[in-house]
Amino acid sequence: MRSAVRAVLLSKFYGAHWNPRSLLRQILTGKESGRRIRALEGVSFRVEAGRALGVVGQNGSGKTTLLKIVSGAAHPSSGQVEVDGRVGALLDLGAGFHPEFSGRENIRFTGALMGLEPDRVREAEDRIVAFSELEEFIDQPVRTYSAGMYVRLGFAVSTGFHPSVLVIDEALAVGDQPFQKKCTDRILSIKKRGAAIVICSHNLYQVRTLCEEAIWLREGRPRSQGDAVTVVEDYSRFLGQAAAPRDADAGAPGSGPARNCRIEKLRIEDGSGSRCESFRTGETLRLEIVAEFASGFRGRPSLRVAIRRDDGLTIHETRTRSLEELQPLGRGRYRGRVTLREIPLLAGGYRVRAAACSHSEEPETGSWQSIPFSVRSRGRELGAVRMEHRWRGGLQPPESP
Amino acid sequence: MLSSLPGHRHLIRELVARDIRSRYVGSVAGLFWSILNPALQLALYTLVFSLVLEVRFGTEASTGVFALNLFAALLPWMAIQEGVVRSARTFIENANIIKKQRFPLETLPFSVLVSAVVHQLLGTAVFLVVLAVAQLGDFRFLVLIFPLFAVQILMTYGLAALAASLNVFFRDVAQLLGVLFMLFFWVTPIVYPRSRAPEPYQFLLSLNPLTHMVEAYRFAFLGAPEPSVWGLLYWGVLSLGFYRLGRFVLDRTRNQLVDLL
Structure with missing residues (x-):
């Protein structure tokens, strides 16, 4: 099966002492100079349609850089990323909206940016407005929105045009509980329809439930990669150790x-x-x-x-x-x-x-x-606590109580 | 780069509509302001140069003829100036949108240019009506305005892409452009005919590609004097050069540019 997202040895470096002038000289002459800071190095993965990749790691580990590169908002210093089809992206807790324009105008703009025909955009518009629960405010300028409203619209827009690849950066940390639930359901249904999902979250439980595979980034490099349950386990064990010095006080x-x-x-x-x-x-x-x-x-x-x-x-x-x-x-x-x-x-x-x-x-x-x-835990059960349980095949007679 | 633009036509239409609307949103007089500015410039330059300094185009000492010659040159000039100067800031102004998703950067200077050309077309329509009513136009070569528009757009786009990309690296570019456009306004025969300049300066004026553009527009709307074919060729080749340069710089810088926004 052909993967919807293919990333090969992605790296991203920023010049340590860059200033615009030396950067421009470097770009135009092709010569690189000076010390460089690593944001990401040697990250490769594939995400097939209908599957999800979770990205975990501490702050500053390169999660956001990776998601930006996958969504096309930033370019890798080396390596390649190929993405099939339309990308819906929600980076840095908010879509790129123009504050002076209304929610509806911003929906139309994003649709055009994603390359949709105007009538397809209009088709999706009502669904997006309904999902965001902003019917009353949709014709008001976005600058009048509260942070919660902004994120709701952002989530509705980035998932609303049937993306074949969905890139979400920590977006579910905001919004009230019912809306968070709605977002999770939406991601699951998009996934079921055959979209590939790349999501980064500090909520390890969410990564475990949503994703089949995961990458744990540490200082820009993949530290552990593969099956989501295993990666999350490695990472949470590491977090437990990292947190240890804190209990002294x-x-x-x-x-x-x-x-x-x-x-x-x-x-x-x-x-x-x-x-x-x-x-x-x-x-x-x-x-x-x-x-x-x-x-x-x-x-x-x-x-x-x-x-x-x-x-x-x-x-x-x-x-x-x-x-x-x-x-x-x-x-x-x-x-x-x-x-x-x-x-x-x-x-x-x-x-x-x-x-x-x-x-x-x-x-x-x-x-x-x-x-x-x-x-x-060793098993693949999800949730907060383990409950004693037993699966029984349909052919066996039920046990008498 | 121009070839990628048709694929983004819906985006460009949104950007142009957004640009034109954003200029009038929240203003009472709306479109009036975009007419007032050129009308006022036209009136003031006519007052000072025609009535006070007695500059004349051709043989007649007519204020009307002066105003029309000025108008013919001012329209493309203002479109170029607006297209380039406003493009310089377009990446910075739209940083919020560019950084949040894959964004075809070339559509931004292009849409600024389109919105400037839309204003130029409105001005041209008014100009043609005035010419027809005053019966001072000479429309035998009017068809020339189509290739003139094309070359003008090519040049503006190159300069706009150049200004937009460089201004991310050096924010001085936007300031510098203000100075350059003021300089070029006076070393282009817009408020005077080239023939009025003393001999050695006439040669310098002919090195300015915009001189030939302005004279060609005057020829297309008002008839004589005939522009120099070599001069137009010179303008055309330079415009292509500007286009290639702007495209080269934008393509080379586009990946890193986003990191600096």
Whole structure:
């Protein structure tokens, strides 16, 4: 099968000390001079029609540069990229709209830019307006739009002209939940219709669900490439390690607003009691928390612990019910230990959070301390937690209850 | 590069419509301003050069004849100036759109040029009506305006592409163009006939390709004096040269240019 996107050894360099004059001289004479900064080097991949490639990596790793090159907005310093058919692109959280013109005029302009006949553009126009939910504002100048409206229109336009290749850079980080859901559904349906998709996202869960394959870029070079589940796992393990030094200051005194109680220490361990930030599904996770309740503290001391996925979803939260669950250390200090046996969490980035507060009150927002940790899993299940399940073939008789 | 333009005709039409609309959007008088400016220039130059300084075209000391000779030259001059000067900033002004998707850069200076030529055509229509009413026109060689338009567009496009690309690297280009166009306005026989210049300067004026263009337009609308065929050939060859140069520079710089926007 012929791939819809073929990239061969793409590299992009910027001159370290470029100024327009030396750059122009270099372009016209063809001679290169001076130190160059690597934005991207040696990236090759193929994306077949109906499949999606995810690009992951930290900020400044070259994700945006790669997406710009694939969409044709930037040119590689060396290497080649070939793209079949019409490209819909949503780069840098916004389409290229002219602020003085209305949403409708900008839709028509983008259609013309994508090379569509005017009557095809008019056909698509109503669908685009409906998707963006901007019926009331579509004839107002785009400069009057809020950031959310702008992104909604951008997403609607870049996906609205039946692109055969869709390039999306982190666009789904904005917009409210229902709209994000709508965008994900739209990407899936475009993919199903046979478009090739290249998407970059910090949301690893999304990359895992949307994409068959992925590239992890580190400092412009592909660090890991292939099956999306494996690449995301490699990358999240790396993130877990990179985040480790941060937990040193998790319980640093004076790190939050002045109050009567605080978390003094938060430590995350594996089943054997040694410090750990990387777990596998089904392993045991232990927490040690030390909290200090000052003399001015009113109420019954209590500790809370929560596990959150890195997109903010609380998976589990628990609190102590009585002082007997805590070990007194004297002078208002208490130690709490929690053991989470056989954690069912699936692969991804998570944080464990802890707060000290009164038994009957909610903790102050700033009083939470947290440590990141990552989970790897071997299977191909998606979601937040693993649930015991079994697939059964249709020919076998059902088990009696 | 010109050959890629038909494929982008819908985009160019959008760009031209957008350009013309953006000039009048939010202004009360709208189109009036684009007529006022040339009309005022025409009136002022006629007042100063014909009435005060008594410059004359041909033998008659007629203010009307002066105004028509001036008008014939001013129309292409303003189209070239507008096309080139406004093109210089077009990549920078449209950076937001260029950087967000694949964009055929050559359509931007071309659409600026088209919108200037549209204004020139409107002016030419008015001019032809005036000539017909005043019965001062000589339309035997009017058909000449078609090749003249073609060469003028070729030259403007080359200069516009050159200015647009270079201005991304050196923002001084737009400033420099202002100075150059002022200089060339006076060393092109627009407000005076070439014959009025003293002998050694007549030769210098003939080195200016625009001299021949202006005289050819006057010939096409007003009859005599006949332009020099060699001069027109010179203008044509130089225009082709400008076109090739502009195209070369834009093609060589287009990949890096986007990174600087």
